[in-house]
Amino acid sequence: MSLNFHMMAKKKNINNQDIISFYMDYVLEHNNQPKSVYAFAKHYNFEESKFYEHFGSFDAVEKNVFKAFFDNTHQALEASEDYNSFNPRNKLLSFYFTFFENLTANRSYVLYALHNHKNSLKSFKTLSELKSSFTNYVQNLNIELIDVKQEQLERIQNRGLKETAWLQLLLTIKFWMDDTSSSFQKTDIFIEKSVNTSFDVLNVAPLKSLIDFGKFIFKEKIQMN
Structure with missing residues (x-):
C-alpha cells in the first residue's frame, strides 16, 4: 500500500x-x-x-521596518498636491503627523521593538536606516538658515540641523511611547509646539514659543513621573 x-x-x-x-x-x-x-x-x-x-539577518529586517514607516509616510506626502505647495515648516509638520499615524497603526510592534531602548534611542542601531532617510529628507526641505558666508561653517550648520532634527524626532517618539491620552492628543500638541519652536529659533523669532514648549514639557514630565 x-x-x-x-x-x-x-x-x-x-x-x-x-x-x-x-x-x-x-x-x-x-x-x-x-x-x-x-x-x-x-x-x-x-x-x-x-x-x-x-535580507541578511533578522536585525536587517528590524532596521527596515522603521525605514518602511518612513517610506510609507514619504510616498503618501509626495502624492499630495497640497503637500508639494507647502513651505518647509508645514512640510515637516505634515511629515510628523503622517509618520506618527503610521507608528500608531503599528503601535504594538513599535513598543515591542523600542521598549527596552526607550532611554537610549540615540544609539539604538535598529533606527539607523530611519535616521539616514529622515536626515536626508530634512536636508532636502531647503530650510533657510542664517547665511554664514563660509563653506566650512555652512557644513557644520547643516550637520547640526540634521542632528537636531533627528534628536527632535527621537524625543517625539519617546513622548508618544509614554502618551496615554486619547487618540494621542498630547503627542499632536507636542509635535506642533516642538516643530514650530525649532523654526522660530531658526528665524531668531521671539522666545515665547520656546517658553511655552518648556512649560508644556515640564508639566507633562511631572504628570508622567
Missing part, C-alpha cells in the same frame, strides 16, 4: 514587504525573534533562500 503525502506548495512571490509583515506578526505573537531563518520560512511557508534574497 502506498501513502500519498500532499505537501502545501511553497509561496513563490515573496517580496521584502511580505517578509517585514511576517516578521512583525511573528514577534508580536511570540514576543521574540524567530529561532532561525529556516524556522521562520517554514512557519510562513516559503523557501529559506527567498529570505536571503532580501
